[in-house]
Amino acid sequence: MGQDAASPGDQHDAPQARRQADEFLRALVKGTISSTGGDFLRELVKQVSAALGIRYAFVGFLLPGARIRTLAFWNGDGYVDPMEYDLEGTPCTNVIAGETCHYAQGVQTLFPRDSELVTLGVTSYLAVPLKDPRGTVLGHLAAMDTKPMLLAPEEIEVFQLFGERAGVEIYRQVMERSLKERETTLRAISEGTAPAVGPDFFRLLVKNLATALSVTYAFVSEFCVDRTRVRTLAFWAGDRFEDNFDYAIAGTPCEKVLAGELYHCADGVADRFPHHKRELEELGVRSYLAIPVTSAGGGVLGHLAVMDTKRMEFEQLDHSVFKIFGARAGAELERMHMEARLRENEERLRDLFEEAPIAYVHEGIDTRFIRANKTAMKSLGITPDEIDGTYGRTFIPDTPEAQRRLKEALASIGKGIDTSGVILELRRKDNGKPLWIKWWSRPDPSGAYTRTMFLDITEQVLMEQEKARLEAANLYLQEEIKTVHNFEEIIGTSPAIKKVLQAVEKVAATDATVLVTGETGTGKELIARAIHNLSTRKDGVLVKVNCAAIPAGLIESELFGHEKGAFTGALARKVGRFELADKATIFLDEVGEIPLELQTKLLRVLQEGEFERLGSTRTLKVNVRVIAATNRDLEKEVREGRFRSDLYYRLNVFPIRSPALRDRVQDIPLLVSYFVKKFSTAMGKKIESVPAKAMESLKSYGWPGNIRELEHVIERAVILSQGPALELGDWMPKSATASGAGPPATLEEMERAHIIHVLIQTNWRVSGEKGAARILGLNPTTLEARMKKLGIQRPLT
Numbered sequence: 076m077g078q079d080a081a082s083p084g085d086q087h088d089a090p091q092a093r094r095q096a097d098e099f100l101r102a103l104v105k106g107t108i109s110s111t112g113g114d115f116l117r118e119l120v121k122q123v124s125a126a127l128g129i130r131y132a133f134v135g136f137l138l139p140g141a142r143i144r145t146l147a148f149w150n151g152d153g154y155v156d157p158m159e160y161d162l163e164g165t166p167c168t169n170v171i172a173g174e175t176c177h178y179a180q181g182v183q184t185l186f187p188r189d190s191e192l193v194t195l196g197v198t199s200y201l202a203v204p205l206k207d208p209r210g211t212v213l214g215h216l217a218a219m220d221t222k223p224m225l226l227a228p229e230e231i232e233v234f235q236l237f238g239e240r241a242g243v244e245i246y247r248q249v250m251e252r253s254l255k256e257r258e259t260t261l262r263a264i265s266e267g268t269a270p271a272v273g274p275d276f277f278r279l280l281v282k283n284l285a286t287a288l289s290v291t292y293a294f295v296s297e298f299c300v301d302r303t304r305v306r307t308l309a310f311w312a313g314d315r316f317e318d319n320f321d322y323a324i325a326g327t328p329c330e331k332v333l334a335g336e337l338y339h340c341a342d343g344v345a346d347r348f349p350h351h352k353r354e355l356e357e358l359g360v361r362s363y364l365a366i367p368v369t370s371a372g373g374g375v376l377g378h379l380a381v382m383d384t385k386r387m388e389f390e391q392l393d394h395s396v397f398k399i400f401g402a403r404a405g406a407e408l409e410r411m412h413m414e415a416r417l418r419e420n421e422e423r424l425r426d427l428f429e430e431a432p433i434a435y436v437h438e439g440i441d442t443r444f445i446r447a448n449k450t451a452m453k454s455l456g457i458t459p460d461e462i463d464g465t466y467g468r469t470f471i472p473d474t475p476e477a478q479r480r481l482k483e484a485l486a487s488i489g490k491g492i493d494t495s496g497v498i499l500e501l502r503r504k505d506n507g508k509p510l511w512i513k514w515w516s517r518p519d520p521s522g523a524y525t526r527t528m529f530l531d532i533t534e535q536v537l538m539e540q541e542k543a544r545l546e547a548a549n550l551y552l553q554e555e556i557k558t559v560h561n562f563e564e565i566i567g568t569s570p571a572i573k574k575v576l577q578a579v580e581k582v583a584a585t586d587a588t589v590l591v592t593g594e595t596g597t598g599k600e601l602i603a604r605a606i607h608n609l610s611t612r613k614d615g616v617l618v619k620v621n622c623a624a625i626p627a628g629l630i631e632s633e634l635f636g637h638e639k640g641a642f643t644g645a646l647a648r649k650v651g652r653f654e655l656a657d658k659a660t661i662f663l664d665e666v667g668e669i670p671l672e673l674q675t676k677l678l679r680v681l682q683e684g685e686f687e688r689l690g691s692t693r694t695l696k697v698n699v700r701v702i703a704a705t706n707r708d709l710e711k712e713v714r715e716g717r718f719r720s721d722l723y724y725r726l727n728v729f730p731i732r733s734p735a736l737r738d739r740v741q742d743i744p745l746l747v748s749y750f751v752k753k754f755s756t757a758m759g760k761k762i763e764s765v766p767a768k769a770m771e772s773l774k775s776y777g778w779p780g781n782i783r784e785l786e787h788v789i790e791r792a793v794i795l796s797q798g799p800a801l802e803l804g805d806w807m808p809k810s811a812t813a814s815g816a817g818p819p820a821t822l823e824e825m826e827r828a829h830i831i832h833v834l835i836q837t838n839w840r841v842s843g844e845k846g847a848a849r850i851l852g853l854n855p856t857t858l859e860a861r862m863k864k865l866g867i868q869r870p871l872t
């Protein structure tokens with residue numbers, strides 16, 4: 076009980092007081108029973124005035140800033156409009172502090188600063204605080220009179236009772252209003268921010284929050300990486316957005332919030348944070364309220380804050396609104412982070428996909444390309460524009476082997492099997508060049524496409540093929556080495572051979588096809604080798620094919636090679652002679668023997684340098700110089716339809732005729748001594764001379780087998796010779812008549828050949844019944860004279 080300026084204690088008549096109090100109570104109950112809310116308060120003040128017989132009664136409501144607003148005011152005649160006043164200096168101050176105050180009289184003296192008391196002519200005062208259920212003072216119920224107010228304690232108790240009742244009523248009204256306000260605020264903010272995401276959401280959030288809560292500043296922040304700073308996501312400054320900025324949180328009001336607590340400072344915030352006083356004052360900030368913005372897991376991500384240039388009561392800004400929007404901001408921030416991470420991941424994946432050194436392709440089930448990375452495009456020879464509309468299967472060439480592999484591979488995808496490193500042969504799109512890949516493919520879990528990955532192993536395969544080619548070349552050379560070769564020079568000084576040598580020199584440097592014709596054993600191969608050795612290809616192999624020596628059915632595979640399984644008996648891939656001779660020279664001996672059906676293929680190699688292996692459709696390209704040789708009359712062959720004319724003309728670009736030995740008799744001595752030396756050295760014999768007679772018979776012989784025959788004759792002679800002089804032995808009879816390989820050049824030659832032929836038949840007997848002279852119809856002396864003239868001598872045996 077407050078000060079009682081005039082305690083009625085001594086005159087207290089208890090039964091009388093009780094009665095009066097009962098009456099007072101009854102009057103109040105009766106007067107207010109049917110009213111609630113604002114009406115209740117109005118009725119109450121009226122009834123208080125009437126029942127106590129006093130002039131004034133009112134209900135005051137405590138406002139922020141220690142002010143009171145009257146909610147109902149009775150002045151004895153009627154109600155006064157609501158008004159506000161400062162508590163300070165008034166008798167209400169102590170009531171608001173929680174006490175019941177009764178000043179029976181002299182109240183103006185007690186509260187001299189309260190001029191209103193004077194204006195109203197108030198002498199006495201009675202008031203009780205009005206409290207909410209938690210005991211917080213919401214306002215007061217006061218009674219004032221212009222005369223002393225003598226009341227018994229019982230009457231004051233009744234007054235207090237109604238004070239409690241009024242407190243409940245006010246509390247209910249306050250709650251109702253704040254609920255309504257909260258709802259409006261919530262709706263305003265949530266409606267204002269609903270359609271937005273990302274940075275727009277934060278901008279709308281702070282703007283709407285500031286508007287709904289009637290504060291100047293609102294902002295939302297997130298931690299910078301090191302968590303000692305935050306960066307604003309949106310900052311509303313009363314009438315505009317400020318650019319986002321970051322700041323160190325140490326020593327700021329935000330520090331507490333970012334540690335995870337709600338922080339509220341109703342006033343004087345600048346003084347509490349001396350390090351930031353200036354900035355806060357510059358903004359005119361007096362009050363501050365903020366909550367942490369948290370993730371779903373509870374981690375602090377940043378904060379949501381409002382600041383005002385006036386005092387900001389806690390109740391005014393129902394912090395549950397704040398919490399809701401803090402949570403919403405947290406969710407949005409997390410969503411943004413997630414989105415950023417996803418984007419980053421996607422970018423990283425895309426980069427990985429795009430830049431990976433391994434080729435990646437996504438294909439539809441029908442092999443239509445969906446995506447392909449750079450490596451894939453490079454290997455396949457396609458550009459980014461070509462991805463769409465390209466089908467994977469079109470890269471596979473139409474060879475049985477490649478198609479079989481593809482079929483197997485595709486079947487495995489259909490079954491959902493992860494193919495592991497199938498090797499496929501493809502063709503590049505841009506230049507049709509072969510491409511070998513090691514291929515992995517698996518269906519995407521969605522089943523909509525397959526994810527294919529491949530390694531370009533073309534280089535490896537080409538290297539392996541080259542290795543195989545080189546191995547084959549080696550093998551060939553080893554075989555060649557086994558067969559004795561004449562790498563010797565071409566012996567001869569005759570005009571005929573000189574002509575040949577000139578031609579060889581002339582044509583060697585070019586890549587022209589050369590056709591060497593001539594009888595057997597005239598040195599056609601030697602000419603071919605000479606051309607090769609003088610050419611720029613001399614470091615490569617001269618690959619020889621004797622077309623007459625290979626069964627017709629095998630010539631194709633021998634020349635062009637064959638694929639695995641191309642025909643029965645061919646187990647592995649065979650590298651053909653043309654491949655072996657790539658960048659070098661091929662010598663097609665006895666080219667006239669090539670079957671007609673193969674001549675077309677040969678013509679194509681000559682013209683384009685292209686061919687296919689037997690059993691393959693893949694075109695191989697080679698750079699081969701062709702030297703062909705024949706002892707046949709190819710023109711005749713063409714005429715008789717056994718040789719294609721186009722091939723003949725193509726081969727006959729540069730013909731060289733290898734002269735028959737009998738057409739260069741003057742070379743015989745040179746050749747003889749060359750062979751004598753060669754064989755005697757080889758046999759460890761010392762043969763120093765060739766008797767003139769022997770030489771004469773060699774010179775007079777027709778040499779149907781040409782130099783090869785001469786070589787054999789000399790070899791045999793060297794074997795037979797006992798002493799230092801070459802002994803020819805008995806060689807003529809068998810071959811003297813065999814000079815029909817080509818027509819003798821002169822009559823003299825023919826005469827000599829014929830005489831020798833007959834002499835061999837008569838075993839060199841000239842005269843007599845069985846003598847040669849008789850057969851020839853000549854006188855023996857005439858014959859002897861002719862023989863001497865023609866240099867015919869009986870060979871030594």
Ligand SMILES: Nc1ncnc2c1ncn2[C@@H]1O[C@H](COP(=O)(O)OP(=O)(O)OP(=O)(O)O)[C@@H](O)[C@H]1O
Pocket residue numbers: 561563564565566567593594595596597598599600601602664704706733782783786
């Ligand atoms: N001018 C020459 N000088 C030295 N030796 C030669 C000469 N011409 C050919 N020979 C030798 O004669 C032999 C036969 O020569 P080659 O094999 O070149 O003849 P060819 O015309 O190719 O025979 P064919 O038509 O039977 O294949 C070889 O041992 C070769 O060394």
